[in-house]
Amino acid sequence: MTNETRNAGRHFLQIPGPTPVPDRIHRAMAQPILDHRGPEFQRLALRVLANVKSIFKTRNPVIIFPSSGTGAWEAAMVNTLSPGDHVLMVETGQFATLWKNMAVKLGLVPEFLPTDWRSGVDAAQVEARLAEDKAHKIKAVCIVHNETATGCRSDIKAVRDAMDAVNHPALLMVDTISSLAVMDLRHDEWGIDVTISGSQKGLMLPPGLAFTAVSDKALAASKTAKLARAYFHWDDMLANNANGFFPYTPATGLLYGLDVAIDMLNEEGLDNVFARHERLAEATRRAVSAWGLEILCANPKDYSPAVTAVLMPDGHNADQFRKAVLERFDMSLGMGLGKVAGKVFRIGHLGDTNELTIVGALAGVEMGLTLAGVPHRAGGVTAAMAYLTDKTPAESARAA
């Protein structure tokens, strides 16, 4: 028994992941625990390991670890690199910074190209640095596809083209933790060597699964890489996965959920999933500009379909505003991370989200701005509704 009052209805979880889990996935996960060395698990694992490839758009193996997404960062590096290797990374925001910090801890030498945290990766800057690296000291280029901290996405195809333009042999590693099943991602076609992801965002699952999709080149690199690896060793995983098993106890419940999540994404159609995210993101941005507030991402071509980070007017603290929204309307908004802590709040519009969810969330933001005394104009929700009623989803997908 607690003295807290009950909040009626569902909590509005509008952070950029973990995202709400659909009932169908909850039901799929609510199964009796099964023997992870038995035939029923083997059938499930073989099916999931085969089907998940379509989400990454790859024919190569997708390795699934019981881990948060951070484990996939580590798996990508320890399986392919050696102590002292240089890696080229771009400071798109807090997640790129954390990944860079991990590289240092692992004994790698990151070269960190700066940005102002208001745009995605500048492929020309990557190309210029690689062109100088005539000795090919740089062994990997590591990019965060969607920087969840800033709401800026990066053009991965442009980075691949930049690497090819200077014939640089580095591996391309891409963090798609908040972009997979949200925006287009083509592991094979874009020549990505390690695609890194997690379960708790576009895949609509609880946290707890980490993914690395691997190219043949990454697998070849793993044969000579010298960083210490144990839990995240690809060889052990691949050998066991070939028969539908894992080298240790897998997250069986989450794999039941993943099986259904893949079905749900395919039933909607990945292109429709991407178009839905673009549409909800655009509705959100229209609300923000009608409020007269500024979007952190300064470059419209980099606007994220997953999350919109909104700058607070000077003298106003984003966390006080978020607290007011949580206490009054039972809605969680994303906090500002790292350099932008207290300065931005983030509206997540990814995962199992629809038009009415986003309109409800924007209404909570608009009322919260008033309650917290944040200067703004009324009419953001009206602008979002006008956008969503003006065109059907199919019409806005065609117009995009």
Ligand code: PLP
């Ligand atoms: N990379 C990105 C882009 C993320 O958004 C996150 C988490 O939000 C991470 C990495 C870290 O993943 P995890 O918290 O699952 O370890």
